[in-house]
Amino acid sequence: MITYVFPGQGSQQKRMGQGLFEHYQHLTDQADDILGYSIKKLCTEEAYLDVNHTQYTQPALYVVNAFCYLKRVEETGEKPDFVAGHSLGEYDALLAAGAFDFETGLKLVKKRGELMGRITGGGMAAVIGLNKEQVAAVLKEHHLHTIDVANENTPRQIVISGLKQDIERAGTVFETIKDVKLFHPLNVSGAFHSRYMNEAKQEFKQFIDTFHFEPLSIPVISNVYAEPYHQKRLKETLSEQMNSTVKWTDSIRFLMGRGDMDFEEIGPGKVLTGLIQRIKNEAEPLIKNDAAVQEPGDGMLSASSPEQLEREERDAHSSRFPDEITAFSLGSTEFKQDYNLTYAYLAGGMYRGIASKEMVVKMSKAGMMGFFGTGGLNLNKVEDAILSIQGELEQGQAYGINLVHNMKHTESEEKMIDLLLKYKVRNLEASAFLSVTPALVRYRAKGLKRSPSGEVICANRIIAKISRPEVAESFLSPAPENVVEKLLGENKITTSEAELLLKIPVAEDICVEADSGGHTDGGVAYSLMPAMTSLRDEMMKKYRYDKKIRVGAAGGIGTPEAAMAAFMLGADFILTGSINQCTVEAATSDRVKDLLQQMNVQDTAYAPAGDMFESGSKVQVLKKGVFFPARASKLHELYQRFGSLGEIDQKTLTQLEEKYFKRSIEKVYEDIKLHYPAAEIEKAERNPKHKMALIFRWYFRYSSHLAISGSEESKVDYQVHCGPALGAFNQWVKGSKLENWRNRHVDDIGKKLMTETAKLLNDRIALFSQAAL
Structure with a gap:
């Protein structure tokens, strides 16, 4: 018997697939139409899009693997007895088994690549020398509970997945262990095949439900269960693959246990060939009772399989109780991707630099974003803060600057924008604006360009804090034409920038501010959020924007209950203010913090x-x-x-x-x-x-x-500008270490608030589910 195996991400090569695109020109044209770019150029031209970016890697490998398979079948006239794929490669295995056609598979992979490409702030690393039980024991012993086992590539090559900082910390642990031959961080942006993919999995599950799958003609070995796919659970299993461990070792052992089995790698490179050889050398075949597996060609588990019965029981439970919500899954995945955040959590800019450069740096390094408060400060102090922040942060770590509208001194607003453009500050929090000003439009215009697929790419992002629908409407609309024409006439923007400004909203995102500290309209979140999200939807439909505008929530958020309410009202992210003023990093006096701690x-x-x-x-x-x-x-x-x-x-x-x-x-x-x-x-x-x-x-x-x-x-x-959120926060942390402001750090507060909010949501959902039963 023979098994064809299809490689996944990491097997991509320069100029892969050369000659195949012309041979399968009709499929190549079909791929270009689906993807919106040239698949041939992606794979064969280095100056084109980056094939190593997840969003592009996955469609590229799927197409090249598929063409390699078609070519192999043409040459031999035979099909394999079994197929298997490593992670992304499983889609080609399902294509070979007839689950779907080339077009459907590419649509699925395109969506999968986009979702996984949004995941940032994570990392993966290969631990070579330990088996999976030993790796799990190390993680447990050293309290590395936030890390999951992502891939079991060979008996002694285990890949772990988690937040980037946690993977780095794990490296210092594993490198001290005698039997570890190598700890090798992988060049990835996200924590793939782990709990951090839960939200992406849910979105993909909804997407995949719209497709129809055909009966399998060849058994396909599932990464999730290391056994053949069950036809009735094909969609569910494929969705589960995103956040489950890739059980490659046991998959190959299962196939070895079927008898005299040869393996042939279909696609670029020989990564899987090497892994299979090591598995054969280090592990015994996994013998399964023949009653548990249908004859080759059926591709389904037997109804009498105990594994199947156990799985169906677990699925019945899962259908009532959805995947656990985590601090990382709260909010919009796309928002976190765009701003390179781990958490959908921002800290607003407080007046006179109270939202300090130290606060901004602390937030950024923890996978959140803070805004430096420029209100009331001169340009020299703001410039010093920008340089200090940029000097401490690594490339890609998110930070922003707050700009408070000054209707009496518009020239100061213009000078501030000049400063932000000079130092390429990409994220601006616009506060207290009653309308869109020329300064904001000029900031938004700079760096606008089109991608190869025709989408408008914005270098500078504005998050507008608003509390009135008429103000929100102006920020959700393209820049006013009279303002654009004036800036164009003054040579402050180019003709191209002027044209592109009419294709995008002034604000990248908006943050709905209910009753808060400082300037406030005293709005009520329960009324504002539904009105603003509805308005956003109307404006998206009216202007047909390519990209969704996210709506955040601010004002009154100081406890898990308040944050939960914000997310339940549809917030894509939350922004806190008052609670950050009573922290070590806040640039106000200790006497003020002593007062705030008691409120x-x-x-x-x-x-x-x-x-x-x-x-x-x-x-x-x-x-x-x-x-x-x-x-x-x-x-x-x-x-x-x-x-x-x-x-x-x-x-x-x-x-x-x-x-x-x-x-x-x-x-x-x-x-x-x-x-x-x-x-x-x-x-x-x-x-x-x-x-x-x-x-x-x-x-x-x-x-x-x-x-x-x-x-x-x-x-x-x-x-002292302050809202009641801090009073609620003080009551929440009373009796804990955080009762004393000297123990409060903005990043710790953000993580605790998001973590406890996720726990609270899980508890409430469980209660509702039990009540429904």
Whole structure:
């Protein structure tokens, strides 16, 4: 008997398949139509797309393997007795067995490659010298519980899979073990064939359900079970392959146990030939009772197979209880792929650099993304922060910069965009924007180009934080034509960039901000999220964008229950703010953190916003232990009642000087003249009410400085932007190590919140499932 084996990812070679594409021109044309690019160029031209990228590797290998098989059948006129494939190669084995035609198989592989290509932040490594039981024992002994066994390639070549940092940590462990001959990290971007593929598996399962499979004409050995496929479970088994161990050793042992068996590798290279030879040298055949396996040609397990009965029982259980949700599977896989994240978790930019460069770096190295808070900082400080962040991070690690809209000083916004473009900052968090500005459009335009398949590729991404549908609509639309024409006329963008701007939304993604710390419209997440996701769907349909816009959730997220609600409402990612202000990395004073650590959910209030003082916009701030909310409201009340300082009675003015400002109004005004442009001062001299506004607004800048510097004598005047999420977080971690802010680190908080949210979701789903039964 003979078994044809088909190789998987890792067997790709330069110029593979040469001569076959012309021989099977009709199938090559069919492949080009399905893929949207030239399969021949992908495999034979180095300057074309990168064949080593998972998204392209898998279709390339499937096609070349298929052509090699067709050529082999043409030459011999015979088909094999059994077929098997290593991971991706299993699709060619199923093609050879008649489960589907070439076109269907390529569509499946294309989707599989796209899903697996999105998985980032993971790694794999080959451990040579230990068997699977020994590898499992090492992982258990050293508490490497986040790592799975991905491939059992030979009895003593085991591949492990997990988060990149965990694989690196495992390397230091295995390299100290005597019998380990080699620990070899693999050049992959994701943790394939592991729990981290659960979400991709679920999406693929939905996709594969739309296809029809034909009866198998040749037994196909499953990677998952190391036994022939069961026809009735073909789709399920193929889906399971994505997150299950590739049991290659036992698959070959099973085939060895069928009798006198020859193996022939069909496809590029001889990787499997070498593995099979080592298996033959190191392992005995796996003898199965013939009653457990149908005769060759049926391709199905017998109904009397105990393995089948056990499997069917497990499947019945699985149909009621879905795959376990993990911290890594929460949120949108595509979002995590695009931003190179392990977790769908962001930390928003807090004013005056409170969201510090240390916070951003910490988040990035943990597979999350933070935004440096530029509001209230000069360009030099922002530039220093960007250089520091870029100097500490590796290529591809995600970070971003926050930009707060300044409607009165648009030139500062333009200068900030110049800085971001200069240093190629790719991720921008746009906060407090009421409309799309030319500065944002210019940032979005730079680096726009088309891919070989015609899709628009964006170098610069904007995540817009919004809380009003009309603002969301402007960010979900292409850039306003009048703004694009103006920028084009000023030679700030090119003709090509102007054309491509009309094909994409202004924002790559939006983040719906409910009631939060700082600037807030006091929105309710339960109302906002459904409205915004519905609006997103409408705009996607209206403009026919190639790529889905993701919707995140922010505001009020400080506990697993809140995060769970956000994801259940359809959030593709979550963004936290207030809870990060009370951490080691937050660039505010220890005295502020001591206050924040003691607050509860009722300890915040709404106060006038200093940067939008005249309009009466509100910010949410800490009220426990401080007078700022009351004093800020008093100043705004005075501004509304009077036309100038001269109209205010002397007793009130004295109170302002002694209690609020801690200096005379004259000295306050002198300080203002040092920090404001000449035009602003001239306006104040002409307009007494504007002068009063500038003096009152000075208190807001002063109170922020007091808090950040930690002034002891003026503690009651601290202005601390904060929402009730931190109060909820404090109650959640009460009695634990995290009760003390000195033990709180932004990355630990993010991981704990995501992990506990996943556990909570699993518990709730189990309860609902039990109730349904």
